[in-house]
Amino acid sequence: MDYMFYTKQKVLNEKLKEKMENKICLELDTQNKVEVFFHGATITSWVCDGKEKIFLSSKSVFDNKKAIRGGIPIVFPNFGPWEKGPQHGFARIKRWNLKDSVRKIDDKLRVVLFLKDDEETHALWNYNFELEYEIILGLKTLETNLIVKNTGTDEFDFTALLHTYFKVDDVGKVSINDLNGLNYIDKVKNGISETESREAITIDQEIDR
Secondary structure, eight states: OHHHHHHHHHHHHHHHHHHHEEEEEEEEEETEEEEEBBBBTTTEEEETTEEEEEEEEHHHHHHHHSSSSSSSSBSSSSSSSTTTSSTTBBBBGOOEEEEEEEEEEEEEEEEEEEEEEEHHHHSSOOOOEEEEEEEEEEEEEEEEEEEEEEEEESSSOOOOEEEOOBBOOOEEEEOOEEEEEOOEEETTTEEEEEOOSSEEOOSSOOOOO
């Protein structure tokens, strides 16, 4: 009996250690918290006022190799198919590290992760860089800031974004503002280029832009 208890406790401790090594959690209270994996610096959960705001696929694989499906993956240095490497770049499948550990600022929690170039990234994209990812959790708020630094002497072009998957009860009730006048490529219409003319965009048909 004592040996069985020890074995179970050892397994639990190993699982807890693995979780602590793979992700970090910011928690103001049980109703307001965020979870981010070091793999890809992907935010996988944001609970606001007790309600989950981020969609995470049930098919997500947490093997520190594949990109996590859903959450808030980081796209860098390329959006979409990439002839030099994986789709959406390598940032979402690389392990990030802590630059500034979790600390409380006023009534918010803040953490900063970073990713630097290495032999693996140079094999795909031969530039020196550093990414800083700031995550700030407040009551009813989540702020994310991505900073791209060129740490070399050669200029480079890149695309970057936080590819957020929101969890919503009814997509028909969602509206998106402040995109009026911007150009976009409509994949549903065979990739034609158009200009957005609506003040508020609603999801009332298939959309892929």
